[in-house]
Amino acid sequence: MAFDDLLDRMRVEWDARARENGKYYIANCREDWTEEEFYSSGEQTVAQEILTDMYNICQGKAPEAMSVLEIGCGAGRVTRALAGVFGEVHAVDVSGEMVAQARKGLSGRPNAQVYRNNGADLAVLGAREFDFAFSTCVFHHIGSLEVIETYVREVHRLLRPGGLFKFEVQGFLGMTADKEGTWYGLPFSDPDAVAMAERCGFEARYRVGAGEERFWLWYFKK
């Protein structure tokens, strides 16, 4: 499938999921999220993955002085919690329907901005510089190495030198990537994760969860 056709398919299919039951497709441990519980699950994600890791994320900078990038924000579940910690948050998602839900969820948080992007690059953000970049439960749904690697190169373009891109990929190697679909993402082995970092100008300094569904990567810009 041509690259642009795959990106169109991502937008169409995620728009459909957002219209059907966005919160369920974002966090499919339940179908009947209340607004409050859904956003509180984002606070938990930030408590677990961000607040425990401020040494690597902030590197001595005050969180309120930091500008943060999020890829694949969905309905703003994590974006909203990030906006409570950091000075500015800029988030992208391929789905305009998800972006609309995120903007609703983020009303009253002027330090969080959400953009619909093309599903692979960060051109919508121009040349702005970020101190930290984050993505959770997104690359798990991308079966194309070209798309994932385009994002990694784009984050490298916008991140300040030494800055951290913390994200997760599918680590369970028994999983078959759906190369033309939008649900089953490409699995990465530990050497795959290190090699992608090297190709894109990062050091894959820490990796946790190799072989498991949730394989977290700490890429520091060289």
Ligand SMILES: C[S@@+](CC[C@H](N)C(=O)[O-])C[C@H]1O[C@@H](n2cnc3c(N)ncnc32)[C@H](O)[C@@H]1O
């Ligand atoms: C499972 S949801 C997770 C949302 C959010 N990260 C969270 O944890 O609440 C996956 C999100 O990734 C978005 N997405 C999927 N493929 C994408 C792509 N190629 N570029 C940007 N966003 C993408 C979907 O539209 C959806 O909002």
